[in-house]
Amino acid sequence: MIKLDKVSKTFMLGTSSLTDITLTIEKGEFVFVVGPTGSGKTTLFRLLIRDMFPTKGTIVVGEFDVTKLSSRKVPHLRKKIGVVFQDLKLLMDRTIFENVMLPLEVSGIKPEEAKKRVEDVLKHVGILEQYNKFPIQLSGGERQRAAIARALVFSPDILLADEPTGNLDPKTGQEIVKILQGINEKGTTVIMATHNVDIVNNLGKRVVALDKGKLIRDQKKGKYATS
Amino acid sequence: MRHLKTAWRHIRRSPYQAFAAVFIMAQTFFVLTFFAFLIFASSRIIAYFESVPQVTAFFKEEAKQEDIDTLSQKVKETGKIAKLEFVSKEEALKIYKEQNKDDPLLLELVTAEILPAALKVSAIKIDDLTQISEMLSGSIIVERVIFQKDVVQNLAVWTNALRKIGIALSAILALDAIFLMVIIIGIKISQKKDEIEIVRLIGATGWYVRWPFIYEGVFYGVSGAFLGWLLALGLFWYATPFLSSFLKGIPLFPIPIIFFFQLLGIELLIAIFLGIVSSFLSVLRYLK
Helix, strand or coil, X not given: CEEEEEEEEECHHHCEEEEEEXXXXXXXXXXXXXXXXXXXXXXXXXXXXXXXXXXXXXXXXXXXXXXXXXHHHHHHHHHXXXXXXXXXXXXXXXXXXXXXXXXXXXXXXXXXXXXXXXXXXXXXXXCHHHCCCXXXXXXXXXXXXXHHHHHHCCCCCEEEEECCCCCCCHHHHHHHHHHHHHHHHCCCXXXXXXXXXXXXXXXXXXXXXXXXXXXXXXXXXXXXXXC | CHHXXXXXXXXXXCHHHHHHHHHHHHHHHHHHHHHXXXXXXXXXXXXXXXXXXXXXXXXXXXXXXXXXXXXXXXXXXXXXXXXXXXXXXXXXXXXXXXXXXXXXXXXXXXXXXXXXXXXXXXXXXXXXXXXXXXXXXCCCCEEEEEEHHHHHHHHHHHHHHHHHHHHHHHHHHHHHHHHHHHHHHHHHHHHCHHHHHHXXXXXXXXXHHHHHHHHHHHHHHHHHHHHHHHHHHHHHHHHHHHHHHXXXXXXXXXXXXXXXXXXXXXXXXXHHHHHHHHHHHHHHHHCC
16 A cells, blocks of 8 residues: 655755665554654655655555656645644634635535535544634644544545644543544554654554664564663 | 635735735726827827818919819819818808807907818828829919828827837836736735645645635736726816817717727736736746
């Protein structure tokens, strides 16, 4: 489903973010991507949604050869991948309902159908009552749920969650992970970047560890650190 | 519809920028309308002068009717005459009275005796006028010859100059308008950078992002064109009494209203074009 073959990304001035990454993720997997800040987790996600090009190597996501994909087809790729961004990227001047509606709006889904889908997904992540509020009026956990709802509203094949529990208390973090687990159980491939040792160790899922842009470990039922 | 709503939201949220864009467009189309009217009026004035007798020969007081008839016959025989009309002293007085019916003082002072009889001649080809004029001037019974060719030529030169000035001025203003709109829409794109980035990351196509800005440009163009046209129309309406009396005898007024609506139609098309060009340039420049 997702295949990276000898992928490297070097930024201008020669800073390397990823070096020679070869990785295959099957459909329906739940994968933790772990590693310290600057290890290349976010770069990996950005490469998967073609927010940037790799310097070397090939990336295939489903039927898309991401490296060869024409700009015109990038929106098609992005509709297959839901992303929970590290900084959430919610539009602060729009309500939660409008934020979650956005992916459907840009795809030209009929308003009645879109409304139904948004209500369903808000209910699923547990913030239906907050639909008419602006992001600033919500707690960190609720904002995180709103970002997940937006990523899910298109029923994507893949969900990328970039440190979704980063700024949350342990309890709320656990709730978010539960939502992601539920999504994964319904068949969506979930790739979650995190620093949270407890979450990774408790779930016992596949762990891909990066350090200074290199893949240093890939374990089927891994732990945050092998000590 | 969705893109129109987004465009309208952009406009409402930055009214001063919107006002600047509409104002510069209105200025451009005001000048365009003004010069279009001047060119239209000049063309009509030329057409009028071309339709009236092109050479008028005024006879001396002592000229006899048979000498006048002989001269008329001689002129006719050249085969270059489109129309030839003799105006007697009495007919000249009648014309004078008609032209000055609102001014009794001028009517009191004039009698048929002091007005000369005249021969009004129109040529088939304007180039033959010089020869006809020379023929009439050479006659001993002719006091003076008025030659309209010079008037028509002078007017044609003025109209040409007006057309060139009008086109140049409108083009400069249109360029100004485009530059300003590129900047204004560019600022808006910069302000919406985060939003644009987000919608692109969640799968929006390039056109989904571009359309509202294109509509915005068209809105500025169309509103500006309509406002400029309306201002110019108001000015003409205000100036009509003065212009009518200044151009007395020339059938310029009333200007057919259809002319103004045709002009509006053309201006709206130009405005849409300018709006699209400016917003497109902005989008190309700022949405890389």
